[in-house]
Amino acid sequence: RLGVVGTVLYVAAHPDDDNTRLLAWLANERGLRAAYVSLTRGDGGQNLVGPELGPLLGLIRTHELMAARGVDGAEQYFTRSVDFGYSKSAEETLAIWGKDEVLSDLTRVVRVVRPDVIITRFSIDPPNHGHHTASALLAREAFVAAADPTRFPGQLGEPGTALHQAARLFENKS
Numbered sequence: 001r002l003g004v005v006g007t008v009l010y011v012a013a014h015p016d017d018d019n020t021r022l023l024a025w026l027a028n029e030r031g032l033r034a035a036y037v038s039l040t041r042g043d044g045g046q047n048l049v050g051p052e053l054g055p056l057l058g059l060i061r062t063h064e065l066m067a068a069r070g071v072d073g074a075e076q077y078f079t080r081s082v083d084f085g086y087s088k089s090a091e092e093t094l095a096i097w098g099k100d101e102v103l104s105d106l107t108r109v110v111r112v113v114r115p116d117v118i119i120t121r122f123s124i125d126p127p128n129h130g131h132h133t134a135s136a137l138l139a140r141e142a143f144v145a146a147a148d149p150t151r152f153p154g155q156l157g158e159p160g161t162a163l164h165q166a167a168r169l170f171e172n173k174s
Helices: 020-029 055-072 090-097 099-113 130-145 153-157
Strands: 007-012 033-038 075-078 117-120 168-171
Touching (some): 020 033, 033 099, 075 099, 099 153
Parallel strands (some): 007 033
């Protein structure tokens, strides 16, 4: 008999923002369906291991995340956001990313995964890296938008996509 049934979606800005320990606990110890959406592929970050930067670094980090999901048992998703390095504000980040496009991507993930709970890695409270704050803001908006038929209605005809209202939205403070 199943003691717990449910789905959790973890949302953050970069590949190295994932909480693999939490995802592993949710998937393996609690028996939940767990998924991580990294808004970027980490292509704007630093690389202390090799010479790869830009798209090549994003490719390496994408493969690292896919390998991590093979270990922790969670699913992996991305949006079209480009990691452009350090940002001082969420407003700057959302302007560069294209807020509506990224919110559409994240809303689609929520509508496909249909989580009972959404967990943000970061807070909307300053001080914070602009990408991190933007990821929390977008998660809050997608929490509402995924259940609203007037938001991104074109997604609703896509296979596997349906209106969805997650029950809870949490912030991972550690």
